[in-house]
Amino acid sequence: MSTKETLTGAEALIRSLEMENVEIMFGLPGGCILPAYDPLLKSSIRHVLVRHEQGAGHMAQGYAHVTGRPGVAMVTSGPAATNMVTPLCDAFMDSIPMVCITGQVSTSAIGTDAFQECDTVGITRSVTKHNELVMRAEDIPMAVRQAFYIATTGRPGPVLIDMPKDVLQNTMTWHWPTDEEVVDSLPGYRPNVKGHPKMIKEAAKLILASEKPVLYLGGGVLKARAAEVVKELAELLQIPVVTTLMARGAFPDNHPLCYGMPGMHGTATAITAMQKSDLLIALGSRFDDRVTGKVNSFAQDAKIIHVDIDPAEQGKVRKPDVPIVGDCRQVVEELLKAIKELMAEGVSATDITPWRSRVNGWKEQFPLTYDMSGPGDKLKPQFCLEKLRDAAPEGTIVVSGVGQHQMWTSLFWEFNEPYTWVNSGGLGTMGFSVPAAIGAKAAKPERTVWAIDGDGCFQMTAQELVTATTEGIHVKIAILNNTYLGMVRQWQEMFYGERYSEVDLAGCPDFVKWAEAMGCVGIRVESVDEIDEAIALANSINDRSVVVEFRVEEFEKVFPMVPAGASNDEVLLHPNQESRREFLK
Amino acid sequence: MSSINSNNPYGDSRQHHILSVMVQNRPGVLARVSGLFARRGYNIYSLAVAPSDDPNYSRITIVVDISATPLEQIVKQLFKLIDVVRITELDPRKSVERELMIATVRVDGERRGQISELANLFEAKVLAVGADAVTISIDGNPEKIDDFEELLRGYGIVESQRTGRVALPKLEREARKGATKGKAS
Numbered sequence: 230m231s232t233k234e235t236l237t238g239a240e241a242l243i244r245s246l247e248m249e250n251v252e253i254m255f256g257l258p259g260g261c262i263l264p265a266y267d268p269l270l271k272s273s274i275r276h277v278l279v280r281h282e283q284g285a286g287h288m289a290q291g292y293a294h295v296t297g298r299p300g301v302a303m304v305t306s307g308p309a310a311t312n313m314v315t316p317l318c319d320a321f322m323d324s325i326p327m328v329c330i331t332g333q334v335s336t337s338a339i340g341t342d343a344f345q346e347c348d349t350v351g352i353t354r355s356v357t358k359h360n361e362l363v364m365r366a367e368d369i370p371m372a373v374r375q376a377f378y379i380a381t382t383g384r385p386g387p388v389l390i391d392m393p394k395d396v397l398q399n400t401m402t403w404h405w406p407t408d409e410e411v412v413d414s415l416p417g418y419r420p421n422v423k424g425h426p427k428m429i430k431e432a433a434k435l436i437l438a439s440e441k442p443v444l445y446l447g448g449g450v451l452k453a454r455a456a457e458v459v460k461e462l463a464e465l466l467q468i469p470v471v472t473t474l475m476a477r478g479a480f481p482d483n484h485p486l487c488y489g490m491p492g493m494h495g496t497a498t499a500i501t502a503m504q505k506s507d508l509l510i511a512l513g514s515r516f517d518d519r520v521t522g523k524v525n526s527f528a529q530d531a532k533i534i535h536v537d538i539d540p541a542e543q544g545k546v547r548k549p550d551v552p553i554v555g556d557c558r559q560v561v562e563e564l565l566k567a568i569k570e571l572m573a574e575g576v577s578a579t580d581i582t583p584w585r586s587r588v589n590g591w592k593e594q595f596p597l598t599y600d601m602s603g604p605g606d607k608l609k610p611q612f613c614l615e616k617l618r619d620a621a622p623e624g625t626i627v628v629s630g631v632g633q634h635q636m637w638t639s640l641f642w643e644f645n646e647p648y649t650w651v652n653s654g655g656l657g658t659m660g661f662s663v664p665a666a667i668g669a670k671a672a673k674p675e676r677t678v679w680a681i682d683g684d685g686c687f688q689m690t691a692q693e694l695v696t697a698t699t700e701g702i703h704v705k706i707a708i709l710n711n712t713y714l715g716m717v718r719q720w721q722e723m724f725y726g727e728r729y730s731e732v733d734l735a736g737c738p739d740f741v742k743w744a745e746a747m748g749c750v751g752i753r754v755e756s757v758d759e760i761d762e763a764i765a766l767a768n769s770i771n772d773r774s775v776v777v778e779f780r781v782e783e784f785e786k787v788f789p790m791v792p793a794g795a796s797n798d799e800v801l802l803h804p805n806q807e808s809r810r811e812f813l814k
Numbered sequence: 815m816s817s818i819n820s821n822n823p824y825g826d827s828r829q830h831h832i833l834s835v836m837v838q839n840r841p842g843v844l845a846r847v848s849g850l851f852a853r854r855g856y857n858i859y860s861l862a863v864a865p866s867d868d869p870n871y872s873r874i875t876i877v878v879d880i881s882a883t884p885l886e887q888i889v890k891q892l893f894k895l896i897d898v899v900r901i902t903e904l905d906p907r908k909s910v911e912r913e914l915m916i917a918t919v920r921v922d923g924e925r926r927g928q929i930s931e932l933a934n935l936f937e938a939k940v941l942a943v944g945a946d947a948v949t950i951s952i953d954g955n956p957e958k959i960d961d962f963e964e965l966l967r968g969y970g971i972v973e974s975q976r977t978g979r980v981a982l983p984k985l986e987r988e989a990r991k992g993a994t995k996g997k998a999s
Contacts, residue, residue: 350842351845354842354845355849355853358896359896362842415896416838417837417838417895417897417898418896539894540890540893541887541891541894543890545890
């Protein structure tokens with residue numbers, strides 16, 4: 230632009246978002262952010278008006294999960310900013326790129342306990358990758374550029390920009406910083422994407438020499454768009470693969486090398502394969518306590534190759550034998566080259582057929598299982614999930630809340646495509662699924678989006694279905710209603726001697742009426758013979774959101790389970806399989 | 815004694831660590847840095863912050879009493895902060911450490927001479943003299959200041975203030991020009 234253009238801070242903010250190719254944002258206006266909502270009227274950006282700010286945050290996350298692009302949320306100051314803390318923390322824990330804009334009281338009023346004032350940058354400092362209080366209108370374009378750059382590069386994460394009202398009202402001379410200016414403005418931020426060649430070669434040697442390797446895939450594989458190349462690596466040497474809760478779909482579940490999810494509620498095969506492995510190739514995974522169980526008895530005989538873009542993950546939980554800091558896709562590409570070179574030089578890969586047949590043996594002996602319900606009994610949640618899974622259209626995106634239903638969905642769904650599984654892993658945010666599903670559907674309107682929710686979770690954020698209805702973003706919600714805080718109930722049953730304390734949600738509302746009140750179709754399923762028809766109906770409705778309530782067995786438990794603090798060797802199998810435990814050797 | 819080494823609250827062999835952190839000179843940076851210690855319930859023993867030779871950057875010198883393993887993790891996480899440009903851990907054995915203390919000591923006329931003499935021995939400066947008190951300033955390595963403070967205590971310290979510790983790496987012997995004396999061969 231040759232002529233100097235004068236804009237208000239608010240106009241500069243919206244234009245900056247347009248320059249960053251933002252197509253949709255989720256938010257709710259209020260006093261301090263008011264100026265920014267005016268230029269939005271004539272912007273190309275679609276704004277989705279939520280019913281609670283937390284919903285805006287989770288929608289932005291859902292959008293980011295399925296697109297890889299940063300989700301954008303904009304809300305006002307004070308209570309709106311504090312309502313955003315949970316989604317920010319959730320995005321921080323799960324490395325979701327997100328940019329959040331909050332209003333703030335005018336610069337002259339900051340620190341005076343003004344109406345709807347809170348110390349937003351102070352409150353969100355530890356739940357964001359970075360945050361910034363913008364004090365001058367002319368700084369807005371740079372702040373926005375930095376936010377998108379930081380949110381999407383290195384280990385992705387949420388960035389918050391706090392915008393005082395007067396900064397939005399003041400005028401500035403428009404200037405859009407160049408890439409170079411952005412990089413130069415952040416001398417302390419230089420993410421390392423390329424792995425060290427020496428370490429990569431070292432890793433290649435270890436992999437070829439290993440007799441019992443396991444590829445341990447984490448969410449970083451998805452963030453790095455590395456699923457294809459990881460598959461190539463697995464297939465080249467026929468290495469067994471496990472996918473963590475954050476990596477479901479990063480490797481196809483229907484692939485013969487896939488052994489499912491490891492961890493507290495992982496498959497017996499995935500857990501045991503890691504325990505008995507002599508080499509864990511950790512790609513974008515972080516040795517979370519839910520995966521390792523008791524750390525000092527986790528995969529004791531395994532050497533560790535740890536590929537992660539975040540240097541702070543190296544050695545945080547388990548000291549790697551070969552640490553590689555870099556982008557998963559680039560590193561695995563180089564690793565493949567190194568392996569092929571070594572093989573060309575005559576280094577042969579160790580025969581891992583015996584190991585694979587051992588792992589396959591576990592898979593045969595310990596499939597996922599549950600007891601079918603008898604005539605007249607309540608539905609089994611796993612059965613409902615299998616029915617939903619089998620009827621789901623190609624490319625369906627599945628979103629879950631947190632608890633038993635989340636674990637069952639992760640276990641019983643079959644994820645064969647990356648970016649079709651959206652959930653709250655690290656923070657474990659109940660209420661995540663309804664808004665996240667709306668965000669995912671807004672990003673991928675051509676896809677069917679099923680949110681699998683619990684009755685407890687649904688009651689936390691269900692109001693966003695009003696948003697879905699008014700915005701025409703039609704999602705499908707399956708509530709596995711066991712009238713309990715199911716996972717907590719399971720722990721009280723197993724570890725607190727069946728002393729149930731404050732887990733009974735029996736006074737649950739009429740979900741069908743509630744759905745209808747929000748403009749959705751509500752369906753209740755109470756018996757096996759109603760399931761197919763209800764799911765077919767739900768799948769056929771495309772002009773409204775649908776809520777299907779499945780009345781399921783209250784006392785069903787998630788198995789397998791590694792009790793908190795126990796070793797993964799002590800995994801509790803489904804009671805039907807306990808007698809075969811010796812085969813896990 | 816107030817020295818971090820002699821007053822190790824953990825009663826084990828942990829050694830104090832000195833981190834020299836170069837940061838962008840911007841609001842909120844100190845809160846980000848100190849937050850990583852506070853989050854784990856660790857206390858920062860001493861802290862000194864001032865602009866570096868380039869005013870766009872500040873150097874934060876942090877002295878902490880943490881065992882090496884969590885410190886390594888904190889250092890990695892510190893480095894993740896966008897505003898942190900460089901971190902150096904200074905080995906106390908290979909660093910020059912300095913602190914400054916000013917103290918007001920109650921003395922009557924009779925004993926003022928003793929204080930003055932003590933100040934001379936420690937190369938401290940008398941900044942102000944009142945009818946029944948003097949204010950003294952001393953700088954030097956932290957142990958020297960500990961010793962001086964201990965001696966002053968006998969006279970009655972009214973108020974005292976120590977700065978945070980600042981530190982730089984010692985020059986390598988090889989780098990000291992012409993320092994050949996004493997070398998065996």
